[in-house]
Amino acid sequence: MPIFEYELDQHYDFHFTTHASTGTPTAATGTPSFQTFEGGATHQRVDTGDTTQLNTDLATAMYQVCSQLTTVKGFEIGKRYAILVDATVDSIAAEDLVGEFIVVPADVVREDVWSDAKAAFVDVSIASRSSHTAANVWTSATRTLTSYGTLVADVAAAVWVYANRTLTALSDTLWATLNTYLVNLHGDGAWNRGWNMAVSVQNTTLSVTGGLIDGDGHIWLTRDDDHDIDITLADASGVAINIGADTLYLTCRESDEETSTDDTDAVFQVLGAIISGVNGQARFEVGKTQTDTLTLNRHYYYDICKIAAHGDVVTPIKGRLTNTGDSTRRIA
16 A cells, blocks of 8 residues: 655545445445544544545445644654544444555655656666666766766767757657667656546546646646646547537636535636537646646646536546646746
8 A cells, every 4th residue: 555645734635435245336324434543652543534425426435535634633744644444334334444644844855856766767878878877877886977988978968069958859869768768667758747648437538638637637737837738538439429518617626625516716717618529629728827826836636527518517537736836937
């Protein structure tokens, strides 16, 4: 079971499914409850509450544990916590561990930040400029710039000789070798967050293109940028769903537990533009107007909702949304 990381005042968020003794997903009798315990010798309980059953149109027996990490409750930076859920299904009471997490400082290195550990993945010979790999270099007791002959000088010269110094401008084997290695290691496009993603729910497949949404459904925006989020809706067999008469919204909130009956209190909401109704294609344009409402590097919640002309409401995707910073501040 993975150990997740959260900062103080964030909401920890976990999901679980209840099952009958046959293994069939079955809704619990009553509302399952949760308890959160601090790790260590005392196993002190710091949080309790009821879970929330998700939309039964999407899942028969899926529930959500969501609560805020506050010092008032007793959460502390550096401590590890475990969540236990109690539920009764078909008169059988059970208790199970559904998640673990650690509370980290706000300035801790996150998943989306490049680090020395991640640099270790780039263990590849740099074309014909040296027979050494990154692993060969860093296992040496002494690592000076001159330890490997002209390796550093050759690479620098190959890059800086170009007026435009982009990776794609280097048409020699340096870029080709590096790209081939990273594609084999992480998958085509995955190593630079250039994901395309497909999510299937309610016999509907939603495909997202453009590299803004990662494999976990997390939207990564860049402050002040103009983002086009293109989606395609199809049925389970891959046939496009006609959305010509439907209305689609992308809505962003600080929490997915809010109980308002409209969206006037949302952080922002974008109306989807129908690109090709008969082909199930729509676009959400998110720009400076929207990113100005977001705190940098804070995790928000979003969903994409489709409202059919006859009134049916479907939410084919939901997840986290983060607005990241940029270095170029001019916008014109």
